[in-house]
Amino acid sequence: MTASIESQPLLQVEGVTLQYKTRQHLITATYRVDFNVLQSDRFVLLGPSGCGKSTLLKSIGGYLRPTEGEIRLKGRPVLKPGPDRMMVFQEFDQLLPWKTVVQNVMFPLRKTGRAKNDADARAKAMAYIEKVNLTKFADSYPHMLSGGMKQRVAIARGMAMEPDILLMDEPFAALDALTRVRMQDELLGLWDEVKFTVIFVTHSIDEAVKIGNRILLLSPHPGQVKAELNSVPRGESGSARGVELQRNIHDMLFADEAKEDDHV
Amino acid sequence: MSEVTSRPEIYREIMGAERFGIVQKPLTVFETLYNQGWLRKLFVLIVLAALWEFYARWLNNELLVPTFSATVQAMARGIASGLLILRALASIKVLLIGYATGVAVAAILTFVAVNTRIGTDFLETMTAMFNPLPAIALLPLAMIWFGLGVGSLVFVLVHSVLWAVALNTHAGFRGVSNTHRMVGQNYGLGGIRFAASILIPAAFPSILAGLKIGWAFAWRTLIAAELVFGATSGNGGLGWFIFEAKNQLEIPDVFAGLLTIILIGLFVENVIFRLIEALTVQRWGMQS
Numbered sequence: 307m308t309a310s311i312e313s314q315p316l317l318q319v320e321g322v323t324l325q326y327k328t329r330q331h332l333i334t335a336t337y338r339v340d341f342n343v344l345q346s347d348r349f350v351l352l353g354p355s356g357c358g359k360s361t362l363l364k365s366i367g368g369y370l371r372p373t374e375g376e377i378r379l380k381g382r383p384v385l386k387p388g389p390d391r392m393m394v395f396q397e398f399d400q401l402l403p404w405k406t407v408v409q410n411v412m413f414p415l416r417k418t419g420r421a422k423n424d425a426d427a428r429a430k431a432m433a434y435i436e437k438v439n440l441t442k443f444a445d446s447y448p449h450m451l452s453g454g455m456k457q458r459v460a461i462a463r464g465m466a467m468e469p470d471i472l473l474m475d476e477p478f479a480a481l482d483a484l485t486r487v488r489m490q491d492e493l494l495g496l497w498d499e500v501k502f503t504v505i506f507v508t509h510s511i512d513e514a515v516k517i518g519n520r521i522l523l524l525s526p527h528p529g530q531v532k533a534e535l536n537s538v539p540r541g542e543s544g545s546a547r548g549v550e551l552q553r554n555i556h557d558m559l560f561a562d563e564a565k566e567d568d569h570v
Numbered sequence: 571m572s573e574v575t576s577r578p579e580i581y582r583e584i585m586g587a588e589r590f591g592i593v594q595k596p597l598t599v600f601e602t603l604y605n606q607g608w609l610r611k612l613f614v615l616i617v618l619a620a621l622w623e624f625y626a627r628w629l630n631n632e633l634l635v636p637t638f639s640a641t642v643q644a645m646a647r648g649i650a651s652g653l654l655i656l657r658a659l660a661s662i663k664v665l666l667i668g669y670a671t672g673v674a675v676a677a678i679l680t681f682v683a684v685n686t687r688i689g690t691d692f693l694e695t696m697t698a699m700f701n702p703l704p705a706i707a708l709l710p711l712a713m714i715w716f717g718l719g720v721g722s723l724v725f726v727l728v729h730s731v732l733w734a735v736a737l738n739t740h741a742g743f744r745g746v747s748n749t750h751r752m753v754g755q756n757y758g759l760g761g762i763r764f765a766a767s768i769l770i771p772a773a774f775p776s777i778l779a780g781l782k783i784g785w786a787f788a789w790r791t792l793i794a795a796e797l798v799f800g801a802t803s804g805n806g807g808l809g810w811f812i813f814e815a816k817n818q819l820e821i822p823d824v825f826a827g828l829l830t831i832i833l834i835g836l837f838v839e840n841v842i843f844r845l846i847e848a849l850t851v852q853r854w855g856m857q858s
Contacts, residue, residue, distance in 0.1 A: 404854045449856075
């Protein structure tokens with residue numbers, strides 16, 4: 307029984323085409339995208355802006371239904387948003403401003419019944435807040451925190467729920483470069499501790515190589531799978547192999563532009 | 571290239587803060603006092619009262635403008651006899667009934683409006699039609715329907731509160747950040763739970779603005795309505811107090827009645843609503 311569960315990927319994305327409407331147009335964001343995410347994967351969706359990676363993540367989150375294809379979590383189709391797939395957004399305003407840090411982390415635990423009472427929820431919330439080094443700020447309101455601290459709270463909130471998958475939509479994109487590097491290291495440190503499954507969207511090649519163990523490369527307009535690569539082992543993103551991988555990815559992503567240039 | 575590389579690198583020791591004087595210093599007494607909002611407002615009120623006193627003394631006609639001191643004396647008499655308090659309580663009681671009903675109806679209407687499209691259209695059409703209509707214009711109709719009594723007053727009060735509150739609440743709901751909505755959906759919230767735990771707090775600044783406007787509308791509608799017919803079994807409100815005083819040419823009493831209305835208004839705005847703001851939107855950093 308356990309063998310069958312383990313052999314089945316945690317998340318299956320099969321032939322997913324995503325379309326959305328603006329006022330004037332029907333836009334195809336991704337076209338027939340396939341990939342599988344295994345337990346404890348650090349799965350990176352990488353591509354230039356406009357490749358539909360965020361849209362793809364939203365549809366895994368259940369905010370958007372595929373026009374074609376299917377997304378299955380543990381074999382069950384994803385139909386609507388739910389706490390088994392916690393999102394960490396790029397925006398700093400994802401924390402509820404009317405709740406303190408610890409209340410923000412407790413709130414979904416209570417609302418979804420994952421914690422039986424406030425004391426349980428608080429204990430669990432504090433444990434994860436400690437993991438992201440914000441114990442001192444547990445009773446602060448979000449508007450008193452810096453951008454990096456808000457993102458840490460969002461990560462703690464996502465992890466405290468112990469979802470099947472943590473979905474991260476360019477969570478460090480709005481941070482300054484120094485904070486971003488620190489947050490990347492902290493995220494990897496957390497992963498070493500908990501071994502959670504995460505899908506991480508980014509447009510930065512070195513972030514993808516550093517964070518991911520598996521990288522899905524998407525082409526732009528509409529997003530199609532260009533490659534699915536294994537990343538270098540943890541902590542070797544700066545090594546010769548890591549740099550070479552970065553260069554390969556770079557070449558693949560910019561191959562289209564080079565071809566277009568040839569035609570001119 | 572060689573010029574750039576030949577420039578020496580510089581390293582320095584950091585000085586301790588105690589070596590260069592002031593890093594942090596308390597404000598002067600005047601600055602501290604001036605930072606207190608209520609003190610500044612009190613100052614404005616004192617200046618206004620002084621201007622009133624001087625003008626009334628210069629005019630010297632108690633039937634047109636009694637002095638501030640005469641008004642305060644009339645008020646003290648009214649409070650001592652208990653009549654003014656009785657009248658004020660009667661007004662506040664009717665006001666609270668009407669206000670609460672109006673807010674409750676507004677809550678139901680906006681809840682339907684955020685969940686269904688036809689509800690939105692209904693709310694938008696109704697507010698467009700009835701918000702510009704002065705509530706007091708409905709009083710003659712209300713008197714025919716509900717008679718001379720609390721019923722008619724509550725009816726016009728609900729009308730005056732409902733549209734202002736509903737309009738602001740609905741605008742606030744529509745302005746809730748998309749990220750907050752997605753966060754709520756992520757937790758699997760829906761319907762009333764979603765409205766109660768995400769929409770209402772997120773839209774609270776506009777809801778509060780609506781409640782304030784509704785409160786002011788309710789007050790003026792009530793006093794105006796009471797001026798038309800205050801006496802319900804000898805138990806009228808402040809409007810009736812003013813009307814009676816005018817009939818007996820007790821002009822300081824008229825002013826005392828007006829002053830009571832103003833004082834209650836100031837209290838509600840500066841104490842009750844300010845307290846709600848301090849505990850909610852200011853604490854949450856949604857309003858400075």
